[in-house]
Amino acid sequence: MPNDMSNTPAESDTENVGNSVSSAIVIGAGLGGLSAAMRLGAKGYRVTVLDRLDLPGGRGSSITRGGHRFDLGPTIVTVPQELRSLWKVCGRDFDKDVDLREINPFYEIRWPDGSKFTVTGSTEEMRAEVARLSPGDVAGYDKFLKDSEKRYWFGFENLGRRSMHELWELIKVLPTFGMLRADKSVVAHARSRVRDPRLQMALSFHPLFIGGDPMNVTSMYILVSYLEKEYGVHYAMGGVAAIAKAMANVVEDQGGSVRLGTEVDEILVENGRAAGVRMADGEVLKADLVVSNSDPGFTYDHLLRNHRRKRWTTQKLKKSRWSMGLFVWYFGTKGTRSMWKDVPQHTILSGPRYEGLLNDIFIKGKLADDMSLYVHRPSLIDPSCAPEGDDTFYALSPVPHLGHDNGVNWAEMAQSYRQKVLENLEEHLLPGLGEHLTEEVIFTPETFRSRYLSPLGAGFSVEPRIFQSAWFRPHNVSEEVEGLYLVGAGTHPGAGVPGVISTALVMDTLVPPAPRPMPAS
Template sequence: MTADQTDSNAAIVIGAGLGGLAAAMRLGAKGYAVTVLDRLDKPGGRGSSVSQNGHRFDLGPTIITVPQVYEDLWATCGRNFHDDVALRPMDPFYEVRWQDGSTFTARQDTDAMLAEVARLSPGDVKGYKRFLKDSEARYIVGFEGMVAKPMHRLWETIKVLPLFAMLRADRSILGLAKARVKDPRLQMALSFHPLFIGGDPRHVTSMYALVAYLEKEFGVHYAMGGVQAIAQAMVGVIRSQGGQVRQGVEVDEILVEGGAAKGVKLTNSETIQAELVVSNADAGHTYQRLLRNQPRKRWTDKKLKSRRWSMGLFVWYFGTKGTAQMWPDVGHHTITNAPRYEGLLKDIFIKGKLSDDMSLYIHRPAKTDSSVAPAGDDTFYVLSPVPHLGFDDPVDWRNQVEIYKAKVQAEVEKTMPGFADLISTEMVLTPEDFRDRYLSPNGSGFSIEPRILQSAWFRPHNVSEEAKGLYLVGAGTHPGAGVPGVISSAEVLAKMVPDAPAMPELKVAAE
């Protein structure tokens, strides 16, 4: 076996986020010798965790939908996902609360959901049934038909335009909800899901109504041990394939010669050679930083600056002492609403203004997973969507973090009275931390916003135009953000990368 032959099977994956780890698994299944490089101390990227005073803070995604994308990934590697990861179905999925004391509990059972709609607004039951049909139709076209399909050729997008027109993909998800139900609370409950992938419901395409079908058809789950447990299991598969996962090393540049990727240079000046390079770093960071010394044909700095980026996130993680039996009405997932819905969205996405009112997602994983906190205690995170850092007058979080945290505290007190006096440990992430920890342009939580003209062919492609042998996975490329999306981006990659070159058999001469 020659050195050249070894190099032809080498592949580098930049970033050990879930998209990068999934890409490494699929490349390993194709016979590549994969090296994953990541600057953090744990795998998982935004799905990693921090342990502090006996509490595990799961930093990013908290729910698992569409389990079959993981099952398929593991099966491709000759493994059974459920042997490595324990999923716990959620019932209910989550509870939505409004300022007037009304609530909406989301469940998988259709009759239970119809009862919830009837309880809030009896006149909207018929419209909700229509919304469910809308959701299924969009799932068939948008998820089954496009998510795991390469979209780097314009023709692939053009082919679906008639179906998009028939389904009114030009209408926003909020516009679709308004067309189906009249109660403002239900309009919010049916349209807020794009916020989980960084999109403004007033502008994100109605195709994202498919999320309602995903939840109803496949359920909402929690991975015991958090999403970090999935990431660790993925590392285990990669290593069983002979691959490497190196933490605490940062890629400074993708090396390109003659228009083709040749490897990477690390910030410690180490170089690693490979003719197949996959970037799970944000697409903006990949092009602006990692290819900064190369001329770019499509994703120039000017074009990236002109994109609309997803919102930022303020996330307050805290542990509380002796609260396991307190606030019994607060479940695993709770969403509290500000008095304004559309006005708050406009402040976040258009004005770049940090509002006094806020909508919050409260995550209480100890309701399901006792490993997140010491016995009798609780671990929480409270997430507030906020503007990203790319506005002309961005929020100065060094001066605002304590002020804003006090406002969040006052809001959480309405749901969990007295919680602040019981906090035993805490930490906060702001958009500035997302920028510095995850190298996310503008400190955005989910890369480029998933508007219709920033999706499919219009999004950074999984196969790069800027260098032969360079590919992209993760939230900033097709199909987009959200855990199923980034896992599926690796499936798209696998459809474009050929199997590793077969190695010649070694012949031992007879003595």
């Protein structure tokens, strides 16, 4: 990273981060905030990005222990043209800055009965996989793919690329929502197309990767099946953290700055307009516009705590439904690179219950004894993440967030739950795992609350139910404060790497170019 990316505070208590007509502050160096900073820089703004962590990337950053690099958040990239378009706006070539590798097969799903389902980018291979599990479901699978494609073009390429902050924008698309049966859940739609319970799970679990309950999230999200097939699944060498570092480099090449290890305490408002920020140490930074990549709940309830809010009040935020929490066990293993040869880079271990487990996680708030796991093994493709001959893993289990009445005490439960995850992995995927463990890190919903300031420790902010999507979701342009914009998983169009990158694209359509050209850096 360039040398000016630092946590050194300004010399004075009050600093104007740019000239008086073209400065912008971005709170948070997650992928949404960095995307916003790049787009603002391309428009002529001098941008300052502020983040409390020691590396850029937010949830897409990493931790290194004993030679193992643990990628903390997203592990795959889909719709890579979103990143290439972002770089092009900035006059850069994404593929010169980031080494992106296509993965095929995409991932493997394993069930307790020993059956497997391998997901690839080939329609014919996928039809053969469906036929192998349930020959009578091939025709239904074909219909599901057509359904998925329709929802992709409407939900991602249409709604996902324009602001939904005006009610009229919602009213205009209601007939299409009705025609596409957006009122049905993802699970209900999968049931209507295939009969085999395993295939119903395989075609409906994707909302979990953006924090949604497949039993209740709108069927618009079946678009992911088409998105994966059409554009593939990719891995960035060096992890998503490498993308974040490349983004920060672009911001600084544009004349902006990225200040790490520094925390914003409040968004300053003057005459109803965002005027800058006050840092936790009392330093004041002035700017002409502010973009928040913090969770909308934290932005409105904390960063704007001294400003009267009309829509996103504390009470409204308390009534919102938040995504589930995450238990993530990052671990390294010694001398295992040539072991477990049937274990791919991405594996879904489905538990003995699907719908019952979802109900425990999202509705009852119960930490169940059984679990489903997503297991990532990046060392198969990226030797840089582990010592030679060793492996780096991450096992993720969806769990309840911290807001349920019977909330989990993770200080007491973390180690016992980690033991259950270990036993599950040894039985179903990685026999003998315990004998090879070296480094490890555990994240619980408590970690998400303290590290990312995530309300209720939710893994993906506001849950993407139908009445918490599009116009109902926190808008990219704030209705509370003029000159304040929001990006990231909790805003429109939503979570996931393509969604988060798109929040900055939507914001970009709302922000005017800088009033006058910036001098050359």
